[in-house]
Amino acid sequence: MDVQTPRATFADAVSLRLLFRRGTEVVHTDFEHYMLALKRASEPGTIAYFDLDRTLIAGYSVMAFAWERMRTGTVPLRRVLSSAGALLGYGLGRADYHHLLTTTVRDLAGETEQALATLGQRAFEQRVQGWIYAEARALIDAHRLVGHHIVIVTSATRYQAAPIARGLGVEDLCCTELEIVEGQITGKALPCFGVGKLSAAEHLAQQRRTDLSRAYFYSDSSDDLPLLEAVGRPVVVNPKLAMARLARSRGWPCLVFAPPSDLGTAAA
Secondary structure (H helix, E strand, O other): OOOHHHHHHHHHHOOEEEEEEOOEEEEEEOHHHHHHHHHOOOOOOOEEEEOOEOOOEOOOHHHHHHHHHHHHOOOOHHHHHHHHHHHHHHHOOOOOHHHHHHHHHHHHOOOEHHHHHHHHHHHHHHOHHHHEOHHHHHHHHHHHHOOOEEEEEEEEEHHHHHHHHHHHOOOEEEEEEEEEEOOEEEEEEEOOOOHHHHHHHHHHHHHOOOOHHHOEEEEOOHHHHHHHHHOOEEEEEOOOHHHHHHHHHHOOOEEOOOOOOOOOOOOO
16 A cells, blocks of 8 residues: 555645744644544554653653652652653753663662552552543544554553553553563663654554554654654644644644643542
8 A cells, every 4th residue: 555645635634724833833733623534534454553742641751650759759869860850851852762761761770560560550640640631532532433443652661651551441552661570670671762663563563464554643753753654644743843844844634732631630
């Protein structure tokens, strides 16, 4: 199947309107019109891949995870501050993902897998469930209604991402996996990032006897360009200005979600 055909067809099926962000013209796809088009897009074998941070949730799951570690006092403060500093550097563009991952995983070394799983669930219940975009829930439900298979593909660890996947009713999760030996974190990891996301998505598509030319991928980040460029239906979500411009130049739909009403502590 020609990869370009579904891209053009789906982009033409949605209504575009202009937003002005910081004085710059940005193409923004009308969400309601996009949803109407999606409800007519039933196709057997289709996979809808979703990024996690800033796509399904308003923020970074690692921040909630780090805050919960600090709040419970289960680890030395210097470790939490080290991870927070690495995340800040990444967010400001002063450090790359691999530096962030190395710092974060190093600071988790020696902790038990069960402790991290418990921490991740608590972070979700106390904070992250309130960060989920209403539009993201609606998108997942719409894909599910037309028979598409839903997958979250993220650079976050399983302990951050699995509670969110469960909360959204998503069974398949491709994520960064930490090495576990005798129930403890070793400080090594297999990242799901950049081309790693693409490889994970291709592997899952092969398992389901389909291909990426029929797939959707929703993401906010230019780090995800390898997978965005590989799928038949790339969709940019909540992008920064450079990514919004790229979406416009490629003719990709660009969705902007309203901030969740509860960005503070969610009820447990």
